[in-house]
Amino acid sequence: MSMKRKDLLGLDGVSREEITQILDTALTMRQIVRSSNKKTAHLQGKSIVTLFYENSTRTRMSFELASKYMSAAAANIAASASSVAKGETLIDTGVTLDQMGTDVIIIRHPMSGAPALLARHVKAHVINAGDGMNEHPTQALLDMMTMREHLGSLEGIKVAICGDVMHSRVARSNIYGLTTMGAKVVLCAPPTLIPVRIEELGCTVAPTIEDACEGADVVMGLRIQRERQQKGLFPSVAEYCDHWEITPERVALARPNALVMHPGPMNRGVEIASSAADSAQSVITQQVESGVSVRMALLYMLTRREG
Amino acid sequence: MENLLIRGGRVIDPANGIDAALDVRIEDGKIAAVAPGLPADGAQVIEAAGRVVAPGFIDLHCHLRDPGQEYKEDIVSGTRAAARGGFTGVCCMPNTHPVNDCAAVTRYIIEKAETKGSGVHVYPVGAVSKGLEGREMAEIGRMKEAGIVAISDDGRPVTNSNLFRLAMQYADHFGVFIMSHSEDKGLVGDGVMNEGFMSTKLGLPGITRAAEEVMVARDILVAEAEGKHVHLCHLSTKGGVQLVREAKARGVRVTAETTPHYIGATDEWVAGYDSNCRVNPPLREESDRQACIEGLVDGTLDAISTDHAPHHEDEKRVEFPLAASGISGFETAFCVSNTELVRSGRMEMSRLIALMSTQPARILGVPGGTLSIGAPADIVLLDPEREVTVDAKKFVSKGKNTPFDGRTYYGAVCATIVGGRVIDKEDI
Numbered sequence: 028m029s030m031k032r033k034d035l036l037g038l039d040g041v042s043r044e045e046i047t048q049i050l051d052t053a054l055t056m057r058q059i060v061r062s063s064n065k066k067t068a069h070l071q072g073k074s075i076v077t078l079f080y081e082n083s084t085r086t087r088m089s090f091e092l093a094s095k096y097m098s099a100a101a102a103n104i105a106a107s108a109s110s111v112a113k114g115e116t117l118i119d120t121g122v123t124l125d126q127m128g129t130d131v132i133i134i135r136h137p138m139s140g141a142p143a144l145l146a147r148h149v150k151a152h153v154i155n156a157g158d159g160m161n162e163h164p165t166q167a168l169l170d171m172m173t174m175r176e177h178l179g180s181l182e183g184i185k186v187a188i189c190g191d192v193m194h195s196r197v198a199r200s201n202i203y204g205l206t207t208m209g210a211k212v213v214l215c216a217p218p219t220l221i222p223v224r225i226e227e228l229g230c231t232v233a234p235t236i237e238d239a240c241e242g243a244d245v246v247m248g249l250r251i252q253r254e255r256q257q258k259g260l261f262p263s264v265a266e267y268c269d270h271w272e273i274t275p276e277r278v279a280l281a282r283p284n285a286l287v288m289h290p291g292p293m294n295r296g297v298e299i300a301s302s303a304a305d306s307a308q309s310v311i312t313q314q315v316e317s318g319v320s321v322r323m324a325l326l327y328m329l330t331r332r333e334g
Numbered sequence: 335m336e337n338l339l340i341r342g343g344r345v346i347d348p349a350n351g352i353d354a355a356l357d358v359r360i361e362d363g364k365i366a367a368v369a370p371g372l373p374a375d376g377a378q379v380i381e382a383a384g385r386v387v388a389p390g391f392i393d394l395h396c397h398l399r400d401p402g403q404e405y406k407e408d409i410v411s412g413t414r415a416a417a418r419g420g421f422t423g424v425c426c427m428p429n430t431h432p433v434n435d436c437a438a439v440t441r442y443i444i445e446k447a448e449t450k451g452s453g454v455h456v457y458p459v460g461a462v463s464k465g466l467e468g469r470e471m472a473e474i475g476r477m478k479e480a481g482i483v484a485i486s487d488d489g490r491p492v493t494n495s496n497l498f499r500l501a502m503q504y505a506d507h508f509g510v511f512i513m514s515h516s517e518d519k520g521l522v523g524d525g526v527m528n529e530g531f532m533s534t535k536l537g538l539p540g541i542t543r544a545a546e547e548v549m550v551a552r553d554i555l556v557a558e559a560e561g562k563h564v565h566l567c568h569l570s571t572k573g574g575v576q577l578v579r580e581a582k583a584r585g586v587r588v589t590a591e592t593t594p595h596y597i598g599a600t601d602e603w604v605a606g607y608d609s610n611c612r613v614n615p616p617l618r619e620e621s622d623r624q625a626c627i628e629g630l631v632d633g634t635l636d637a638i639s640t641d642h643a644p645h646h647e648d649e650k651r652v653e654f655p656l657a658a659s660g661i662s663g664f665e666t667a668f669c670v671s672n673t674e675l676v677r678s679g680r681m682e683m684s685r686l687i688a689l690m691s692t693q694p695a696r697i698l699g700v701p702g703g704t705l706s707i708g709a710p711a712d713i714v715l716l717d718p719e720r721e722v723t724v725d726a727k728k729f730v731s732k733g734k735n736t737p738f739d740g741r742t743y744y745g746a747v748c749a750t751i752v753g754g755r756v757i758d759k760e761d762i
């Protein structure tokens with residue numbers, strides 16, 4: 028169980044076989060997460076660094092725990108977003124980490140393409156933990172793991188993704204991953220939050236959230252940041268909710284027992300109503316568990332490559 | 335100064351409708367004769383068999399970074415790089431530090447070019463507004479007396495349409511026109527590449543074509559209302575070219591240019607986040623590239639400029655959105671243009687020479703751009719058939735920032751002559 032690639036920068040170009048392998052391995056890893064003795068020797072002797080230029084307690088913790096459960100030496104560098112422009116260059120930081128013997132660098136960065144730049148200049152494996160508006164592959168993998176768990180297969184399922192698609196790396200990774208796995212992805216957002224020609228990535232754009240939810244197997248929300256309103260992308264939260272909020276009524280248009288998902292952190296009462304987020308159909312908390320399992324699988328498979 | 339005889343080349347001089355195997359005799363820095371079988375008569379002979387002999391290229395738009403950013407380029411390295419690219423004259427934009435918005439800076443540029451430059455004529459472009467701030471007009475009259483050929487706020491286009499109009503009126507009195515970098519900054523927003531499928535795929539903020547087109551339309555309409563000349567810089571969009579075409583058809587005094595990178599590259603090159611593809615306006619799509627070529631072919635566009643924008647390596651070895659915008663363009667201008675326009679069969683070599691030399695000289699009203707008897711002997715020798723692989727490391731320019739690095743084109747610059755003096759002799 029190993030991967031042919033040095034890095035995981037995104038799900039664009041990752042094959043169905045690779046995704047299936049990661050998800051299968053993640054299932055095994057989940058047993059470790061669920062056991063009372065969370066310690067294996069899978070990453071014994073490996074050094075793993077999380078290099079985060081944006082705050083994200085959730086994703087960083089998930090990677091750190093995944094590393095520690097598998098006995099890796101894990102270190103964390105919290106660089107502020109302002110240091111991106113003013114501090115040491117990304118390439119210099121990467122080369123320094125290389126010199127310290129780092130095996131894997133997990134990077135979160137506000138700018139699209141930063142992990143690709145890093146990967147070109149370091150010997151260490153690079154995992155993209157979210158870059159700008161580009162990709163967040165481990166989030167999509169954990170989403171797919173959660174969906175597969177509940178729905179059996181991803182083939183032919185309909186996934187409605189509602190919210191700020193424009194600025195969402197989660198949306199792009201899910202579009203790549205899900206369409207590769209044979210799922211149908213339908214997007215829904217105000218037109219100002221839909222990127223141009225996104226359909227050419229293999230998804231469709233629904234005219235209304237009702238159309239998007241109709242017959243869906245999964246209804247996924249994406250965070251709406253309030254500063255988007257100040258940037259003139261929509262007029263008010265109230266009007267946004269009128270037209271695009273995920274509510275129990277809208278979820279009711281989906282298939283019975285359709286899953287309600289969200290990558291978090293949620294803006295309750297904006298892109299998703301609490302009554303939908305906390306409903307019996309919601310698997311939002313399970314997504315978190317899948318996150319650790321998927322990251323364990325990925326770290327293991329990437330570092331096994333040379334062995 | 336030694337007299338020269340350039341013998342046996344294919345002489346192309348669009349201004350005189352010449353495209354034939356001829357000799358060119360240069361005396362006292364001027365063209366003395368263009369005819370077959372000229373005798374050497376003691377002149378130094380340059381054998382030019384298999385070469386094109388043409389008036390030297392004149393660049394309407396470059397950045398020499400001097401004064402103030404000499405770590406990127408300076409007048410010495412910049413004019414040497416220009417000579418390497420076959421240019422005998424270049425217009426440098428005013429976004430230096432300090433800004434070229436007063437006669438003192440203009441004089442500094444001209445004097446340094448004359449005393450320390452490679453010999454390439456440097457034609458400074460003054461600012462439209464003081465400090466490029468878009469508020470008060472710069473001292474256009476005094477800068478003109480000091481030697482500017484045009485005015486531009488380039489990358490910080492004049493947003494206030496009334497200031498634009500007044501500057502156009504005022505400058506015209508001094509025989510100066512505006513070179514406009516037509517871009518609506520509001521529409522650009524935080525965009526860093528063309529808005530299209532590639533920006534969506536790469537997750538980079540896009541710049542709509544309308545950012546260019548809206549300002550092209552404004553610039554044209556103001557020039558039309560005033561009956562004055564406006565020159566539009568480095569057009570990149572299909573819509574921009576079409577607006578110029580329509581304006582020319584109704585008699586507006588508009589001239590316009592595009593650059594080698596808009597006819598030689600597209601936004602697909604940004605894949606992989608190559609920061610050397612970061613340029614403003616951004617690389618567009620294939621239909622825009624084709625429209626720019628079509629504009630050059632049908633005469634809608636008058637010139638090819640380089641928008642030579644050298645940067646230090648450190649300014650490109652960063653995340654794409656942080657990378658400085660611009661391409662080091664002098665040393666690839668001919669090979670890219672020749673390959674995309676002439677070898678591709680879209681135009682004759684004489685048309686390319688007109689776009690890179692004759693017409694820029696006419697737009698500026700400067701000497702050069704012709705091999706007429708008595709004209710300054712500003713000449714380029716070209717080998718249009720030679721295969722060249724771009725090697726940025728070998729650029730004479732300090733700026734090695736080019737998306738063309740490693741790519742193969744056709745067309746070498748063999749020598750550049752200014753005022754009868756050979757200032758670059760790569761291959762003669």
Ligand SMILES: [Zn+2]
Pocket residue numbers: 488489515567568614641
């Ligand atoms: Zn410009």
